[in-house]
Amino acid sequence: MAEKAIIAGLGLALALLVPPWPGGLVAIAVSIGIALFATRVNPLEYARVLAVPVGFLAVSGIAIAVNVTRGPSGLGLTVTHGSLVAARDVTVRAIGATSAVLLLALTTPVPQLVRALRNAGVPREIVEIMVLVYRFSFALEGAARATVRAQTARLGFASRASAQRSVGLFAATLFSKAMDRAARLDLALASRGGTERLDTLRAAPAVQLSRVALFTIVYGAAAALASVGLPRP
Amino acid sequence: MHIMEGYLPASHALAWSLVAIPPVVWSARAIVKHARSSPRGKLEIAAAGAFTFLLSSFKLPSVTGSSSHATGTGLGALLIGPSVMPALGAIVLLFQALLLAHGGLTTLGANIVSMAVVGPWVAHGVFVGGRAAGIPRGVSVFLAASLGDLATYLTTSLQLALAFPDPSTGVPGALGKFGAIFALTQVPLALVEGALTVVTLRSLVAVHRKTMTGIVERGES
Numbered sequence: 001m002a003e004k005a006i007i008a009g010l011g012l013a014l015a016l017l018v019p020p021w022p023g024g025l026v027a028i029a030v031s032i033g034i035a036l037f038a039t040r041v042n043p044l045e046y047a048r049v050l051a052v053p054v055g056f057l058a059v060s061g062i063a064i065a066v067n068v069t070r071g072p073s074g075l076g077l078t079v080t081h082g083s084l085v086a087a088r089d090v091t092v093r094a095i096g097a098t099s100a101v102l103l104l105a106l107t108t109p110v111p112q113l114v115r116a117l118r119n120a121g122v123p124r125e126i127v128e129i130m131v132l133v134y135r136f137s138f139a140l141e142g143a144a145r146a147t148v149r150a151q152t153a154r155l156g157f158a159s160r161a162s163a164q165r166s167v168g169l170f171a172a173t174l175f176s177k178a179m180d181r182a183a184r185l186d187l188a189l190a191s192r193g194g195t196e197r198l199d200t201l202r203a204a205p206a207v208q209l210s211r212v213a214l215f216t217i218v219y220g221a222a223a224a225l226a227s228v229g230l231p232r233p
Numbered sequence: 234m235h236i237m238e239g240y241l242p243a244s245h246a247l248a249w250s251l252v253a254i255p256p257v258v259w260s261a262r263a264i265v266k267h268a269r270s271s272p273r274g275k276l277e278i279a280a281a282g283a284f285t286f287l288l289s290s291f292k293l294p295s296v297t298g299s300s301s302h303a304t305g306t307g308l309g310a311l312l313i314g315p316s317v318m319p320a321l322g323a324i325v326l327l328f329q330a331l332l333l334a335h336g337g338l339t340t341l342g343a344n345i346v347s348m349a350v351v352g353p354w355v356a357h358g359v360f361v362g363g364r365a366a367g368i369p370r371g372v373s374v375f376l377a378a379s380l381g382d383l384a385t386y387l388t389t390s391l392q393l394a395l396a397f398p399d400p401s402t403g404v405p406g407a408l409g410k411f412g413a414i415f416a417l418t419q420v421p422l423a424l425v426e427g428a429l430t431v432v433t434l435r436s437l438v439a440v441h442r443k444t445m446t447g448i449v450e451r452g453e454s
Binding site: 083090093119129130164165175182 | 237238239240243261264266268269270271273275276277278279280281282283284286287288315319320324325327328330331332333335337338339393397399400401402406408409411414428429432433435436437439
């Protein structure tokens with residue numbers, strides 16, 4: 001986790017600190033290249049996950065590209081060269097930053113994340129609640145899908161009135177299952193002589209300094225290229 | 234209403250992170266105290282957090298053939314309590330940033346302030362104020378969820394306006410611009426989520442009166 005956090009942090013710093021255009025494109029290319037070739041993330045999966053934030057960012061860019069101007073006839077909307085440049089820069093910077101963090105998102109199991117937070121000094125109770133929220137979410141998701149499937153099969157969403165009733169019952173059922181799981185887990189822990197700690201096995205891959213150094217050189221070269229090596233518009 | 238990774242300038246991202254720290258620390262201390270006093274309390278907080286998270290992200294069929302989802306902000310504040318929401322919200326937002334690439338690490342502070350601090354406290358305040366004024370519970374819940382949602386989106390609009398002020402009309406013009414753009418989707422969503430929250434809480438209170446620990450139960454029992 002520490003190694004991946006360092007690499008993702010370097011990518012994030014590169015995306016945020018280099019001049020967005022055209023340097024930001026270098027940051028995006030390096031982060032995507034490392035994810036696909038160094039960590040061997042499936043390209044289709046990477047594209048699928050990246051497409052969602054890129055779509056949001058493209059739409060958000062429109063909001064920055066449009067200016068509100070005050071004229072003789074009142075307020076109006078205009079698009080200027082400056083606003084287009086600002087929209088482009090923000091969008092490229094955000095895509096670069098998102099690409100860097102995707103490296104963590106696609107390669108980091110929750111136990112590694114949790115261990116890193118514990119090492120960072122986050123209280124044990126908070127970390128344990130994080131783990132439990134994560135595990136309860138997955139456990140409950142199946143039950144939630146089954147409930148909605150059953151309600152749909154019984155025409156639970158066929159009319160406005162039945163849909164309202166179904167949503168209410170869905171929530172009540174889900175809450176019931178959530179609290180039931182909490183109670184059963186509490187009972188199971190107590191019956192096994194469990195203490196207040198919820199420890200799990202730890203898998204701690206060692207940090208390879210040579211690999212970290214290699215990526216630092218790659219990101220450093222990219223930063224130099226993005227900052228001074230490319231022609232400015 | 235997540236602000237995406239890298240969207241805010243570094244100085245703004247840092248400033249919002251600093252603003253988010255006190256409520257998150259205060260909230261985390263309350264959770265730790267509760268968890269230490271009762272091991273089962275820890276499990277129940279986590280279960281309630283997972284429930285709110287799932288309900289707010291689970292797409293439900295609607296009669297129009299599209300889909301809708303219940304609120305996270307208003308429901309969380311009314312069900313779990315606004316003082317717990319900053320830490321629980323930070324946990325969920327961190328998961329979303331690191332595991333789903335939704336939101337971001339640099340914008341975590343800004344997102345916590347809008348979604349886990351302002352929204353829940355507005356929802357809480359509206360509900361408590363509404364009940365004190367004698368407004369029926371269902372109407373109070375509807376107003377709390379809807380206004381909590383609107384407060385979240387207005388806070389996000391303000392954060393974006395401060396980061397990207399309009400060249401000629403400044404922060405007010407940018408606030409109007411971002412607010413108007415978000416209003417297209419968020420005002421109808423707020424009304425729908427208000428109604429969904431009423432239905433959800435009505436069912437929950439009816440079925441789980443004994444397990445409810447939020448202000449709905451405390452205020453009504």
